[in-house]
Amino acid sequence: MLAFLENRLGLFSWLRELGGTARPPREASFLQGLGFATLCVLALVIVTGIGISFHYVPSADHAYDSIRVLERDVTGGALMRALHYQGTSVLVVLAFLDLCVWFFLGLYKRPREFAWIFGIVLFALIVGGAFTGYLLPWDQNAWFATKVRLGILASAPELGPRIRDILQGGSELGSMSLGRFFTLHTMVVPLLIGLVVVIRGRVMRRHGMSPVGLRVDESPTLQGPFPSRTTWSKAFLGILAVAACFVIADRWPAELEAIADPADSNYQPRPEWYFFGPFELLKFFKGGTEAIGAFWLPNALLVVLVLLPFFDRNPERRLRKRPICLIAGALFLVTIGTLTWRGSQDKPTHYKTPAHPLHATAEMRLGYDLTRKEGCFSCHAWNAPDGIAYGQEDKDAPPMEDIEYDPEDLSELLLEPPEEMPAYPHLSEAQRVAVGKYVESLRSKD
Ligand code: HEC
Known part of the structure; x- marks a missing residue:
């Protein structure tokens, strides 16, 4: 059997050659x-x-x-x-x-x-x-x-x-x-x-x-x-x-x-x-x-x-x-x-943005995209459950996991925000509610 393999494939001479003919x-x-x-x-x-x-x-x-x-x-x-x-x-x-x-x-x-x-x-x-x-x-x-x-x-x-x-x-x-x-x-x-x-x-x-x-x-x-x-x-x-x-x-x-x-x-x-x-x-x-x-x-x-x-x-x-x-x-x-x-x-000047929610509804995805595009994370940090901190912390802005607004209230707030926060009148009602839905999903569960 071995002789057959050697004859047909040259298997052993090949292995011997691979094994290093030249001694170091x-x-x-x-x-x-x-x-x-x-x-x-x-x-x-x-x-x-x-x-x-x-x-x-x-x-x-x-x-x-x-x-x-x-x-x-x-x-x-x-x-x-x-x-x-x-x-x-x-x-x-x-x-x-x-x-x-x-x-x-x-x-x-x-x-x-x-x-x-x-x-x-x-x-x-x-x-x-x-x-x-x-x-x-x-x-x-x-x-x-x-x-x-x-x-x-x-x-x-x-x-x-x-x-x-x-x-x-x-x-x-x-x-x-x-x-x-x-x-x-x-x-x-x-x-x-x-x-x-x-x-x-x-x-x-x-x-x-x-x-x-x-x-x-x-x-x-x-x-x-x-x-x-x-x-x-x-x-x-x-x-x-x-x-x-x-x-x-x-x-x-x-x-x-x-x-x-x-x-x-x-x-x-x-x-x-x-x-x-x-x-x-x-x-x-x-x-x-x-x-x-x-x-x-x-x-x-x-x-x-x-x-x-x-x-x-x-x-x-x-x-x-x-x-x-x-x-x-x-x-x-x-x-x-x-x-x-x-x-x-050189430290990077940008902040880390969280990944979009996997398997999310279209509305949730829209909310995520808007939250990201409108720069909410540039003031509101988000401390994810796995311990990674996203966004950039503004000391007056509460982190995302502490925001307790429901989507409709948040939609109102984006039109008449607190003093230190910009207003978002260019967003439609549906868009603002979508942002609210996404922000709600970041809330800490405990
Ligand atoms: C320029 C910084 C800045 C940006 C951008 C910003 N915020 Fe804020 N936000 C603040 C600050 C500061 C406060 C706290 C104001 C206060 O309590 O007087 C606040 C408060 C809030 C509150 C109320 C929180 C509470 O519990 O009272 C919500 C909700 C909120 N922001 C959502 C958003 C969303 C959603 C976006 C993006 C569309 C956004 N913010 C963008 C600075 C910002």
């Missing part, structure tokens, strides 16, 4: 296991992504509610989404750290130039995955942040506006854009990532793991057969990274703001924390020079990194003997660290 060098560093840890988190993100997509509806009318139903009614749904969301943060960080390890330990040198280049491509694809996934929940932040990012993309010369229009699929971000982002996020990007991972794996196996601290012309001593010391460090880092995802997802669930309202011109989106640095950098380029910060600088860095193994002919891997790399790398890390820290100091 004794000089391998524990940090070289980071690549494997990155793959483990990538697998976690893909599995949770598939789980979410079973429940997700990629249309502007239903995307948001499908995420809420996933979080509320599906067993493990909220955890799944948090793992996908926070796992992506961990993935970006690990892929970045892995590139740093390759840079500082000189692993990109001859003959592993292409493994380094594919590593950069992989990092870019992971960021592309984060970018295309961000729009999918269709909440305020998703919509406005994607709008900003498409604006940045469009500032690239020549092709920029074209690419934006293709991604957007219309003059405004709508269902068409959502469909395109969904296809990119769930098919194109994962396919490319899989392809690059496989190609890179092959390239890596060809020359084996790089020895650390040796010159490129010195040959390494090899570790014992599988499982070697490196196998254990990979397993350790892989388990640690996946465990970290669970801890972070448990502590910081994925956020979901109110459903996207393109008419809300006050909303200021905030990027994920790992994009704080690049966005902070953009602030230095205003008024016609945006393309420098958004396009030329990042792409120049990319080209330099891709070409690095070809113009850095220094045979030394030890950092002490590579002063230019040491200084340039340290400067880069300090810069990106400072920019990220500065970006994190």
Whole structure:
């Protein structure tokens, strides 16, 4: 039977090849296991992504509610989404750290130039995955942040506006854009990532793991057969990274703001924390020079990194003997660290608006939309039963859960409000009563 499988499928030779023909060098560093840890988190993100997509509806009318139903009614749904969301943060960080390890330990040198280049491509694809996934929940932040990012993309010369229009699929971000982002996020990007991972794996196996601290012309001593010391460090880092995802997802669930309202011109989106640095950098380029910060600088860095193994002919891997790399790398890390820290100091100026009531009547939904549009939450906070505070507290305005008016009385009050509150004569009776119905539903039940 086994001989049959080997003969027909080449199963065992294939497994043997996968199991690593090249034995790692004794000089391998524990940090070289980071690549494997990155793959483990990538697998976690893909599995949770598939789980979410079973429940997700990629249309502007239903995307948001499908995420809420996933979080509320599906067993493990909220955890799944948090793992996908926070796992992506961990993935970006690990892929970045892995590139740093390759840079500082000189692993990109001859003959592993292409493994380094594919590593950069992989990092870019992971960021592309984060970018295309961000729009999918269709909440305020998703919509406005994607709008900003498409604006940045469009500032690239020549092709920029074209690419934006293709991604957007219309003059405004709508269902068409959502469909395109969904296809990119769930098919194109994962396919490319899989392809690059496989190609890179092959390239890596060809020359084996790089020895650390040796010159490129010195040959390494090899570790014992599988499982070697490196196998254990990979397993350790892989388990640690996946465990970290669970801890972070448990502590910081994925956020979901109110459903996207393109008419809300006050909303200021905030990027994920790992994009704080690049966005902070953009602030230095205003008024016609945006393309420098958004396009030329990042792409120049990319080209330099891709070409690095070809113009850095220094045979030394030890950092002490590579002063230019040491200084340039340290400067880069300090810069990106400072920019990220500065970006994190910007507090959002908008307040959080609660999500609309699920499975509500049309009147209730109208009441919600008006309450939101008329800015009631800009003075009346709402402390939801789950402990989240929405809106903005005005010390004279009672919070929503304490308002005891019934819908008809509230409708009257909106015409003749107390002194510190604006009047709403532009709303019809039916609209005012609808607001009353919605406000009534926020009342604390005890
Ligand atoms: C500019 C801030 C502001 C906005 C906007 C605002 N309110 Fe008020 N509202 C107040 C203040 C302040 C009071 C308390 C006045 C007092 O008690 O003298 C108040 C009182 C009320 C009360 C009476 C509460 C009580 O128990 O006495 C209701 C009901 C109410 N607001 C509903 C609304 C609704 C509904 C909206 C949106 C359509 C709204 N408010 C918008 C500031 C605001």
